[in-house]
Amino acid sequence: MHLETPLIESLPLSAKAGIQTFLKLEAVQPTGSFKARGVGHACVEYKKRGAKRLISSSGGNAGLAVAFSGRRLGVPVTVVVPKTTTPRAKRLIEMERAEVIVHGDSWHEANAMALTLVDADSAFIHPFDDPLLWAGHATLVDELARQADKPDAIVLSVGGGGLLCGVCEGLTRNGWNDVAVVAAETRGADSYSQALAAGKPVLLPAIESIASSLGARAVCDRSVEFARQLQIESVVVSDAQAVSGCLTLLEEHRLLTEPACGASVAALTEKSSVLSRAKRVVVVVCGGVGVNYQQLLDWDTKFRS
Structure with a gap:
């Protein structure tokens, strides 16, 4: 990855x-x-654990890494980004065939929204706080x-x-x-x-x-x-x-x-x-x-x- x-x-x-x-x-x-390093490692591991969908919150770079990893792993991805995320970053995430949802004025607000989307079949890929x-x-x-x-x-x-x-x-x-x-x-x-x-x-x-x-x-x-x-x-x-x-x-x-x-x-x-x-x-x-x-x-x- x-x-x-x-x-x-x-x-x-x-x-x-x-x-x-x-x-x-x-x-x-x-x-x-x-971000490709840690995010890729986490995505591979969560797929091994049975995740059928990957969800992330991001200002841009982590979300792109999740989208890239999901595409390579054949797992659908949803990324929630704040309004401050640049059009370029959103476009690149979408090019990786991920769903992009824009929510909130900061990453914290986008993160709260992303967590509501997590269910038993999905894994949440945190942008920075995960061993x-x-x-x-x-x-x-x-x-x-x-x-x-x-x-x-x-x-x-x-x-x-x-x-x-x-x-x-x-x-x-x-x-x-x-x-x-x-x-x-x-x-x-x-x-x-x-x-x-x-x-x-x-x-x-x-x-x-x-x-x-x-x-x-x-x-x-x-x-x-x-x-x-x-x-x-x-x-x-x-x-x-x-x-x-x-x-x-x-x-x-x-x-x-x-x-x-x-x-x-x-x-x-x-x-x-x-x-x-x-x-x-x-x-x-x-x-x-x-x-x-x-x-x-x-x-x-x-x-x-």
């Missing part, structure tokens, strides 16, 4: 950050994001262990915490517990930063960021628990910085990604105790299919004006 993705050295980002920087190219997964997802996402670190020497830190973006939990699980099972994690978010969608400060998940009153893929108003419990077991540092950047990170990936590496992904690139040059000590880091280019080139340019123009 997913590909082993390339790991490349980025000389432009290494020069900018002053750290040897490698990129794990999850944007080239069949569905355009890392099956984390086990699938952990394969990213399995690949890193085969592809290169151990880094000092892994930089990744956090929405609901699924990727973070997967990477932490992967670090643990590969004996890389000493590798730090830098968790990047955008201001206005910084539910993980606030959770770390509070010591437990915090429900944001609303998402106030263009990085819609980071739009979980509260992270999963396990992501906070991992912060007690491994070294995890939160870095929060602005929407403008996240868009700039996307444009850097596009200009330097020909990769089109969402601001949720650009946040990780932006975090490289932010004040960070982890990165100040690191000599070698891996940035997870988590991808995203909800934007196009023109939208990035429009945002960049807006932020510069």
